Amino acid sequence: MATQANEPSLTLSKFFNDEKIYTPIPIYLPQALTAEQLTNFPAFKNWLTRLLKNFALQDEATHRFHARPFRLHRIDVESVVWFGPKPGFVKLQAKVQNYEDDEAKGLSSGEMAKKGMLWIPGAVFLRGGSVGVLNQPKSSTPTPTPTPSSREEEEEEEEETYTLLTIQPRIPSGSLAFPEIPAGMLDGSHNLGGKAAQEIREETGLVIQESEMIDMSALATSKVTLDPSSSSYSPGKLSSTLHEDIQNAMYPSVGACDESISLFLCQKRMARAKLDELRNKQTGLREEGETITVKVIPFSELWREGGRDGKALAALGLYYSLKERDLLPAWPVKPSERENV
Structure with a gap:
């Protein structure tokens, strides 16, 4: 861990990105990181802005923490992973409590709890936001002169539904062949559908259009709010009290990481020959350390083949829940004329 200075590298007061600061926030940085680099880092900027915005809701008398509001008292940036000249990942400690340090002097933890x-x-x-994509191609092999029997066979073949996994080294898991659905970081982008389409192209070689992306996360969560004034459950209804600002996405490790993943679905009819071209295709951006092999599997086997990937399991849960409620659009009637592999 980098050495921290005795004095704060910067102190935030009054406002940050138009959000009110109630208590000055000293920030301590490692030597290699400047204040400008930190405050311009999209993940830090988005995290702190959202935190301050939601903390401000404590001003309302109906907020569960109104009597003793929590405040952000200090930030210690412990380490940075660099993506070239810019921060890529940042590890920090945020000091959050509902009292001043002077109040706690001489008190035991039990006495503090009683107060x-x-x-x-x-x-x-x-690390910022990400997108994940559940591909669901259906194969289609046209028959030059259909006969009654060949039409039946074609209809049966068109019902073969597949999905795409990327097989790649994932060092944190200790694996050189980890299976997962295509995914990627947003890098500060708010164009979720466009980023999802880009990741599909980079990781599988399949060219799709942004309009073909279905944001399952938004369909599932956009009408469910985080209400800090009450824990009452009102399915499908917007709360009329306090609404926290939060992404309409899945948070895979909310106890330690800011990452939110918007899960998309792409349903596509493909000619059998085009689908076959994807099998075992070698893809990935070598300049970013990606070495990817595409694996085509039956959609019915995703729960098993992708069972180690949290994104895949979450996407499957959303898919079947949305499908059960008839919230997904109809399948394309034919292979796309823009289809390209």
């Missing part, structure tokens, strides 16, 4: 003096664990790994 309602609480703190919240603030270890945060910042």
Whole structure:
């Protein structure tokens, strides 16, 4: 871990990105990181803005923490992973508590608890948002002169539904052949559908259009709010009280990481020959350390083949829940004329 300075590298006061700061926030940086690099890092900027915005809701009398509001008292940036000249990942400790340090002097933890003096664990790994894509191609082999029997065979063949996995080294898991659905970081982009289409192209070689992307995460969560004034359950209804600002996405490790993953579905009819071209295709951006092999599997086997990938399992859960409620659009009636592999 980089050496921290005795004095803060910068102190935020009054406002950050138009959000109110109630208590000055000293920030301590490792020597290699400048204040400008940190505050311009999209993941940090988005995280701190959202945190301050949601903390401000504590001003409302109906907020469950109104009597003793939590404040952000300090940030210690412990380490940085660089993507070239810019921060890529940042590990920090945020000091969050509902009391001032002077109030706690001479008190035991039990005495503090009786007074309602609480703190919240603030270890945060910042990496920003991501997208994941559940591909669902159906194969289609046209018959030059259909006969009754060949039409029946074609209809049966068109019902063969597949999905695409990327097989690639994932060092944190200790694997050189980890199976997962295509995914990628947003890099500050808010164009989720376009980024999802880009990741499909880069990781599988399949060219699709942004309009073919179905945001399953948004379909599932856009009408469900995080209401800090009440824990009551109202399915499908917007709360009329307090609404926290939060992404309409899946948070895979919310106890330690800011990452949110928007899960998309791409349903596509493909000529059998085009689908076969994807099998075992070698893809990935070598300049970014990607070495990917495409694996085509029956969609019915994704729960098994992709069972180690949290994105795949979450996407499957969303897919079947949305399908059961008839919230997914109809399948394309024929292979796309823009189809390209």
